Amino acid sequence: MGIIVQKFGGTSVGSIERIQHVANRVIEEAQKGNEVVVVVSAMGKTTDELVNLANQISNHPSKREMDMLLSTGEQVSIALLAMALHEKGYKAVSLTGWQAGIMTEEMHGNARIMNMDTTRIHRHLDEGAIVIVAGFQGVTETGEITTLGRGGSDTTAVALAAALKADKCDIYTDVTGVFTTDPRYVKTARKIKEISYDEMLELANLGAGVLHPRAVEFAKNYEVPLEVRSSMENERGTMVKEEVSMEQHLIVRGIAFEDQVTRVTVDGIENSLYTLPTIFTALANRGINVDIIIQSAANSETTSVSFSIRTEDLQETLQVLQSLKGANVQYETGLAKVSIVGSGMISNPGVAAQMFEALANQGIEIKMVSTSEIKISTVIDEKYMVSAVEALHEAFELAEETVALRS
Amino acid sequence: MGIIVQKFGGTSVGSIERIQHVANRVIEEAQKGNEVVVVVSAMGKTTDELVNLANQISNHPSKREMDMLLSTGEQVSIALLAMALHEKGYKAVSLTGWQAGIMTEEMHGNARIMNMDTTRIHRHLDEGAIVIVAGFQGVTETGEITTLGRGGSDTTAVALAAALKADKCDIYTDVTGVFTTDPRYVKTARKIKEISYDEMLELANLGAGVLHPRAVEFAKNYEVPLEVRSSMENERGTMVKEEVSMEQHLIVRGIAFEDQVTRVTVDGIENSLYTLPTIFTALANRGINVDIIIQSAANSETTSVSFSIRTEDLQETLQVLQSLKGANVQYETGLAKVSIVGSGMISNPGVAAQMFEALANQGIEIKMVSTSEIKISTVIDEKYMVSAVEALHEAFELAEETVALRS
Numbered sequence: 001m002g003i004i005v006q007k008f009g010g011t012s013v014g015s016i017e018r019i020q021h022v023a024n025r026v027i028e029e030a031q032k033g034n035e036v037v038v039v040v041s042a043m044g045k046t047t048d049e050l051v052n053l054a055n056q057i058s059n060h061p062s063k064r065e066m067d068m069l070l071s072t073g074e075q076v077s078i079a080l081l082a083m084a085l086h087e088k089g090y091k092a093v094s095l096t097g098w099q100a101g102i103m104t105e106e107m108h109g110n111a112r113i114m115n116m117d118t119t120r121i122h123r124h125l126d127e128g129a130i131v132i133v134a135g136f137q138g139v140t141e142t143g144e145i146t147t148l149g150r151g152g153s154d155t156t157a158v159a160l161a162a163a164l165k166a167d168k169c170d171i172y173t174d175v176t177g178v179f180t181t182d183p184r185y186v187k188t189a190r191k192i193k194e195i196s197y198d199e200m201l202e203l204a205n206l207g208a209g210v211l212h213p214r215a216v217e218f219a220k221n222y223e224v225p226l227e228v229r230s231s232m233e234n235e236r237g238t239m240v241k242e243e244v245s246m247e248q249h250l251i252v253r254g255i256a257f258e259d260q261v262t263r264v265t266v267d268g269i270e271n272s273l274y275t276l277p278t279i280f281t282a283l284a285n286r287g288i289n290v291d292i293i294i295q296s297a298a299n300s301e302t303t304s305v306s307f308s309i310r311t312e313d314l315q316e317t318l319q320v321l322q323s324l325k326g327a328n329v330q331y332e333t334g335l336a337k338v339s340i341v342g343s344g345m346i347s348n349p350g351v352a353a354q355m356f357e358a359l360a361n362q363g364i365e366i367k368m369v370s371t372s373e374i375k376i377s378t379v380i381d382e383k384y385m386v387s388a389v390e391a392l393h394e395a396f397e398l399a400e401e402t403v404a405l406r407s
Numbered sequence: 408m409g410i411i412v413q414k415f416g417g418t419s420v421g422s423i424e425r426i427q428h429v430a431n432r433v434i435e436e437a438q439k440g441n442e443v444v445v446v447v448s449a450m451g452k453t454t455d456e457l458v459n460l461a462n463q464i465s466n467h468p469s470k471r472e473m474d475m476l477l478s479t480g481e482q483v484s485i486a487l488l489a490m491a492l493h494e495k496g497y498k499a500v501s502l503t504g505w506q507a508g509i510m511t512e513e514m515h516g517n518a519r520i521m522n523m524d525t526t527r528i529h530r531h532l533d534e535g536a537i538v539i540v541a542g543f544q545g546v547t548e549t550g551e552i553t554t555l556g557r558g559g560s561d562t563t564a565v566a567l568a569a570a571l572k573a574d575k576c577d578i579y580t581d582v583t584g585v586f587t588t589d590p591r592y593v594k595t596a597r598k599i600k601e602i603s604y605d606e607m608l609e610l611a612n613l614g615a616g617v618l619h620p621r622a623v624e625f626a627k628n629y630e631v632p633l634e635v636r637s638s639m640e641n642e643r644g645t646m647v648k649e650e651v652s653m654e655q656h657l658i659v660r661g662i663a664f665e666d667q668v669t670r671v672t673v674d675g676i677e678n679s680l681y682t683l684p685t686i687f688t689a690l691a692n693r694g695i696n697v698d699i700i701i702q703s704a705a706n707s708e709t710t711s712v713s714f715s716i717r718t719e720d721l722q723e724t725l726q727v728l729q730s731l732k733g734a735n736v737q738y739e740t741g742l743a744k745v746s747i748v749g750s751g752m753i754s755n756p757g758v759a760a761q762m763f764e765a766l767a768n769q770g771i772e773i774k775m776v777s778t779s780e781i782k783i784s785t786v787i788d789e790k791y792m793v794s795a796v797e798a799l800h801e802a803f804e805l806a807e808e809t810v811a812l813r814s
Contacts, residue, residue, distance in 0.1 A: 016460065016463040019464070020464070050483070053423065053487060054486075054487065054490055057490045057491050058490045058491075058493065062490060062493055064500075065486045065489045065490050065493070065501060066486070068485065068486035068503075069482070069483060072483050075478070075482075079473070079475035080460060080461065080464060080472075080476065083461060083469060086469055086472070093471075094472060096475075098505075099550055099552075120550070143505075145503070
């Protein structure tokens with residue numbers, strides 16, 4: 001008897017049959033008497049196909065035009081899902097990002113949601129319709145179509161759930177929940193029943209790929225209970241919420257990893273208060289996500305800084321750095337980041353040492369390290385990525401089923 | 408040094424190579440110092456593919472959701488064309504229908520343009536950009552995405568040319584101009600150099616397929632000079648304008664034809680002043696185009712009416728007619744319409760007789776007839792369509808090159 005937001009990813013709507021299956025999932029919630037808002041991604045490989053079209057024309061297509069292009073993918077899905085619901089006898093209406101009132105900042109390719117105007121969604125819900133919203137996209141104040149970057153449909157769903165004060169936001173995906181690490185790489189990976197926003201945020205930020213970090217951030221800020229679950233199977237997924245009651249004796253809850261990492265080192269730059277802000281503001285303005293940053297002063301006049309980026313952002317990063325006077329820029333591609341996450345770390349010293357030892361035992365060199373209260377990240381050679389994850393999964397006993405401390 | 412509107416159809420933007428070719432055509436105009444606004448359709452078979460997706464879900468998909476679905480096709484083309492222009496060093500910006508201020512009535516699938524707000528287009532032109540507008544689509548006052556029906560991109564182009572007070576509107580297509588009849592069917596078909604709006608309107612209405620009738624209507628009302636020309640070849644096309652200086656001694660200027668025509672006959676309906684308005688208003692509200700209408704009173708109490716529609720509208724037409732009390736509805740599919748057009752007919756009696764005789768000589772039965780001042784339409788069996796056109800093309804000597812009366 002409340003509002004439920006459901007999000008279905010690209011694989012879940014990857015074919016006509018799957019869209020019809022999604023329609024059934026939506027109807028299940030509607031039949032319970034809930035008002036349902038559904039967020040969908042583009043069908044299967046649609047986004048890749050569109051990117052491929054653009055790349056046939058340009059190696060560096062305008063981000064504005066990429067947003068124009070890519071936002072069509074979700075628009076196709078929402079229309080088809082609305083038709084599937086009509087066909088099953090349900091009232092449904094699809095809305096693009098701009099129609100749904102998803103207002104973003106003036107940034108293409110990776111915009112953040114600034115504001116939600118849910119007037120129109122409420123009007124359609126009041127009329128008894130299931131509302132289907134295009135994920136991943138929004139509109140700026142000046143009427144420019146924007147996209148929210150990787151995994152942006154999760155963000156759309158959670159932001160909608162927050163704005164609509166939904167009772168729950170179900171993220172339907174092609175896996176059955178959040179795992180201790182990626183089960184495609186590590187066979188002993190185990191599904192986590194409950195996880196806190198902070199832990200999920202670290203896992204999401206670290207490339208676990210199940211949920212977009214901005215989505216988790218939104219969920220945390222507005223206390224939206226999330227469930228990550230499979231669109232194919234009916235089993236319970238992973239609850240993401242504030243208080244996690246179980247598995248508290250686990251120091252490490254999950255291991256995240258991503259490949260395609262590049263380390264960039266800039267030295268010979270002027271050692272002034274404004275040097276670093278200048279570099280990183282310029283990168284941020286281009287929408288480049290800088291991850292780990294390590295600075296070391298070489299002498300009093302010049303300084304040196306290393307940072308990691310996604311390899312796909314390398315060309316643009318180099319362009320930005322070209323403008324730095326006297327800078328000597330070097331980079332190393334072919335790297336990966338492997339991280340361990342768990343709120344138990346705060347009260348357990350020696351976790352970092354245990355991690356470094358496990359990697360050393362495999363002969364893996366650590367090239368960069370970064371830590372937070374609940375995670376430790378290492379940058380290593382890409383070719384050791386999977387063996388590093390396996391070694392850590394075993395070292396921290398993540399494969400073992402644990403009993404909840406309280407239910 | 409004025410504003411030029413160029414429109415490129417689906418075949419012209421059917422592949423990446425063709426989009427790059429279109430970019431060159433656009434640049435040619437820009438290099439002359441003109442401000443250029445480009446209207447493009449969806450790439451090649453995109454619309455068909457989208458319709459096919461919808462039909463896999465529903466035999467009668469909601470028209471609103473079809474508009475949502477189909478409007479993505481043009482959005483892909485405009486983004487790609489903008490990228491192609493950037494790649495060639497030109498400033499360009501793409502706009503969807505709603506971004507370009509193309510306001511339509513509240514009707515899905517076949518909306519008419521009600522108003523144009525060109526503020527945003529002017530702003531981009533003032534910034535020195537080539538503006539690329541998605542054809543075929545608009546937006547209602549309540550923010551619903553609409554499409555303009557068949558050939559709607561022509562309408563977009565001409566409406567833009569009118570609103571922007573453009574010097575000219577070039578309709579680039581896959582043929583080199585307007586022909587006396589379809590050259591794919593009749594080998595002796597000849598390209599017409601100049602044609603009046605009224606003649607073009609009749610040809611367009613009659614399914615000549617080169618230009619959408621609404622586009623011609625707009626062009627006539629706002630006196631926008633049109634040129635229909637090939638996007639592949641560089642030869643001059645057909646000028647459509649108010650005064651046509653040549654070929655005036657030709658009684659018949661062209662022959663149009665279309666298949667997939669269905670005749671619907673309703674009899675036994677109450678003979679009241681309101682019967683016909685009721686039927687045809689109901690059909691119009693569903694966006695069904697009724698073409699030839701013939702009424703005959705059977706007796707004082709009941710009446711009978713026959714009309715022709717496109718076969719694709721048959722199911723919906725039958726639904727509308729079901730609500731008529733006591734009506735006996737019959738229909739005949741598999742028909743075609745063949746029409747002759749020419750402003751010389753007004754002052755030449757006996758043209759109809761000449762037409763009927765030419766058809767009779769081929770043993771072709773005429774099932775319906777309709778006339779206007781400058782055209783005569785006949786409905787015949789679909790299997791005789793091409794032979795009827797050939798016979799008429801010969802009877803009215805359309806294959807023969809004529810000398811302009813004045814140049």
